[in-house]
Amino acid sequence: MHAISKIIINSIENNKKIIIPKYLKDKLTISEGYYIQNEVNNFFSINNIFKGWKIGCTTPVMQKYLGIPNPCLGKVRAKNLFEGDTKLKFENFSNPGVECEIAVILSDEYDYKKKYDNLEDLISKVVSSIEVVDDRWPNYKKESTPLLIADNFFSSTIVHSIGVDKIDLNSLKNLKGKMKVNNKIIGNGEGKDILEDPLNALKWFLEFNFEQNNAPQSGDLISLGSLVKTYWVSKNDTITVDIEELGKIEAKFI
Numbered sequence: 001m002h003a004i005s006k007i008i009i010n011s012i013e014n015n016k017k018i019i020i021p022k023y024l025k026d027k028l029t030i031s032e033g034y035y036i037q038n039e040v041n042n043f044f045s046i047n048n049i050f051k052g053w054k055i056g057c058t059t060p061v062m063q064k065y066l067g068i069p070n071p072c073l074g075k076v077r078a079k080n081l082f083e084g085d086t087k088l089k090f091e092n093f094s095n096p097g098v099e100c101e102i103a104v105i106l107s108d109e110y111d112y113k114k115k116y117d118n119l120e121d122l123i124s125k126v127v128s129s130i131e132v133v134d135d136r137w138p139n140y141k142k143e144s145t146p147l148l149i150a151d152n153f154f155s156s157t158i159v160h161s162i163g164v165d166k167i168d169l170n171s172l173k174n175l176k177g178k179m180k181v182n183n184k185i186i187g188n189g190e191g192k193d194i195l196e197d198p199l200n201a202l203k204w205f206l207e208f209n210f211e212q213n214n215a216p217q218s219g220d221l222i223s224l225g226s227l228v229k230t231y232w233v234s235k236n237d238t239i240t241v242d243i244e245e246l247g248k249i250e251a252k253f254i
Helices: 003-013 030-044 060-066 145-150 169-174 198-206
Strands: 050-056 072-077 081-083 086-088 096-106 123-134 157-160 176-181 184-190 221-226 238-243 247-253
Touching (some): 003 030, 030 072, 030 145, 072 145, 086 157, 096 176, 096 238, 123 169, 123 238, 123 247, 157 247, 198 221
Parallel strands (some): 050 221
Antiparallel strands (some): 050 072, 096 123, 176 184, 176 238, 238 247
16 A cells, blocks of 8 residues: 555545655656555545545636646535435534535436447436535645645535436536525626536546546536635534525535
8 A cells, every 4th residue: 555545544544634755755756646646545445435526627717726737526425425414513523614515316227338329318417516624734734736646635514415216318507506695695607617618527436547446426426526615624614505496505624
């Protein structure tokens, strides 16, 4: 196992900041970052099921915020996926932030090895989601993109609406969404902010070069990208995301 994988695993298990020695992370490549991410996820897969995915940096606001011009992928454990309004324990996170996202759930018949002509055939639902990211670094701004990918690109938790199973997928780019913190609007955007169309983010995901033992499965949720800049929450904050047609969802940090 890679030395960085061991450090990340230990940090997550003990809810401590991830500190990687400089000699280990110098010249780390994107492909090496995903290799480490797979090792970390394989370790936690022994006692956990992963049923969620997040795609980061798919909108101009997030690419500018993080200084990363291309999408990045991470996985989410099933126990950290919540449908409906949810209370989350603030102390379970290192430094939580929230984002307003459009997400899709893959159909029960979805097969990673099969090629689909129509995206409608592989989507069971489209939902609005609050992606809870977790900053596990002493200063993430000083870390490279490959290293952030190694730690699943801040992935942590997703709270999502019941959503809809019948919607014109071509309309997703026109949906407007907003995020409130303690009933005050702090950001809004449109579906087209996500790579000009959320479907482009989904296509990027489906064309990703997954490891065979780490590929998407039927019923997985994929959060496609944030319409607003990350908001770093405080204890007792109530977060509300509302996206047209997809529903309103709330998460309270207690």
